[in-house]
Amino acid sequence: MGDGLASGYDLVIFDLDGVVYLIDKPIPGAPEAVERLRGDGIAVAYATNNASRRAADVASLLTGMGVPAKAEEVLNSAGAAAALLASRLPKGAPVLVVGAEALVAEVREAGLTPVSTFEDKPAAVVQGYGPEVGWRVLAEAALSVRAGATWVATNTDRTLPSPRGPLPGNGSLVAVLRTALDREPDLVVGKPEPALFTTAASLSGAQHPLVVGDRLDTDIQGAVGAGMDSLLVLTGVSGPAELLAAPPERRPTFVAADLSGLFCPAEDMRLLLRSDAAGGWRLTRTSDNTATNGGGRVGLDGDGDPITALRLLCGVTWDGVPVEAIEAVSPAAAMLFENWGL
Template sequence: MPLAEEYDLAMLDLDGVVYIAGEAVPGAAEHLAAARERGMRTAYITNNAARPPAEVARNLSELGVPAGTADVVTSAQAAAHLLAERYGEGARVVLLGGPGLEWALADAGLTPVGAEDDAVAVVSGYGPDVPWRDIMRVAVRIRDGLPWVASNTDATFPTAFGQAPGHGVLVDTIARFARVDPVVAGKPQRPLLDETVRRVGGEHPLMVGDRLDTDIEGARNADLPSLLVLTGVTGLPELVAATPELRPTYLFPDLGGLLVTHPEPERDGDGWRVGGWHARVQRGRLALTGAGERADWWRAVATAAWDHRDSTQDVVDVTGLDPGSETGER
């Protein structure tokens, strides 16, 4: 069955899946509309704790992807839910982050306070205007025993001027100073995915993402199937090097993968066959013969590469392989 009929909820990462640098991924709006017509719910989840859900939903709608506030779930909301469960309504929590995190704390019935104020815990998230004096004070309080929840540990953050340091860099800095690791709400940990199902519903959810080390690993940690799309950061070198915990259940060039059936790779002689493609490893190099659909090219390559890695511990050499090729030997 097409994935949109097999699963009742698509949990979609945003950057690299639905949009890139503020522009919609070509075809994304149309593919998602078609999936919804087949009965699939769509939820938009993000590790970015800086923006409230209403702002994210408004941005999606402007890009042609209709979304309401209830359709967006952020790592800030997941972090706030963890704190509310642990400390109860009205608990005072030190806020080290931006407006999205402040909104999430208030929405969960918590009281955000400053770096010097009495509190039962601290929560941190991405915030470009967080002053260094607050970071220093919070780091000392964490070292001295104040419980700490981090919205996410993303090492990079996409900006108009390229990849910049993300909240994970700050988390690493505080953790090394305080010698304390936080409880993490965002991907690849499972609280964000659990929070999405709790808020949006769904008996058979599917995680959809472009990053192996957050989206796909997060799905694995939550025991959920996943679809990797190739419109974002994952390319051929990253895909063939993936260890088991980073491998998706399904693979497709874009969100059109929600609308099709996905063939299972078949062992064929010394290699693997998917559709018209046959992939095998010869003396450490990946060789591909045949012709067919682009999605099957990627499936055959990934299956042969992962089989080789599992049996030898070596990453296959893909030098010279052209992902855009649809025919011939490579």
């Protein structure tokens, strides 16, 4: 057992896209991080909103990347959505599936009948991400929901991370039906709902789990809702600018550049860092009441580790200083702000 951040937890629950891999390639250092956790005797689970692959397929994909995984360690929104519908509908009930073949398979395995048209009189519509989803099936889904079918979304992630930048996710496809129907889904199964995280903890018998994610609006908000500590890694969707402006329900316990942070001292990544100086950085204030949004400005001066600078700045923006009221003083700070899009 090591003495880094992860050593304080009995289960690490990983998001996948943007944390462990990007589309079909492992993020550098991810296989080594998972292997090290297992070597330290810390249980691992994977919780993903992506409904385009089944748990066994996800485990096989991970293993092929050098990330050891078993199907029972993977919880995805496709399986959770199918199980939920099976608990609410009669056996064999028709369910119109908008998504990939993996979601069709989950619905069938749950004892329901996957269908694809309004004429099949579906009792429910389940919508998950699928790269081939198009107008035709969305039209059938709109007709079905308008006729009274229950509308369940596996998740509402607006984007998916990719090496080329964010791509449209299931939330963007859900928005098409939301616009056409002028209403929200009856139920969203995946993150930020806490069910995937609480189920992972229950299955492993964990008492003190840590959630690791790249999105504030799903991974971190879901962890907060589940009452779990969380680590935001900056390898995926959410970046420093979004973190500085995060509302309380989307604030992680820790922040790190990547998964190597799991093995660094917890106090080097903990939020909030309530100080005016740390690690070569210092804050300069134009008034004593800046931290309560009294109209002053906060400057970042010095040079050092970017994560330490980010933690210092979260300490003031989360206390009420607007992001636009912080400024770079030193050249190193100016470079950080440019990289962060501030």
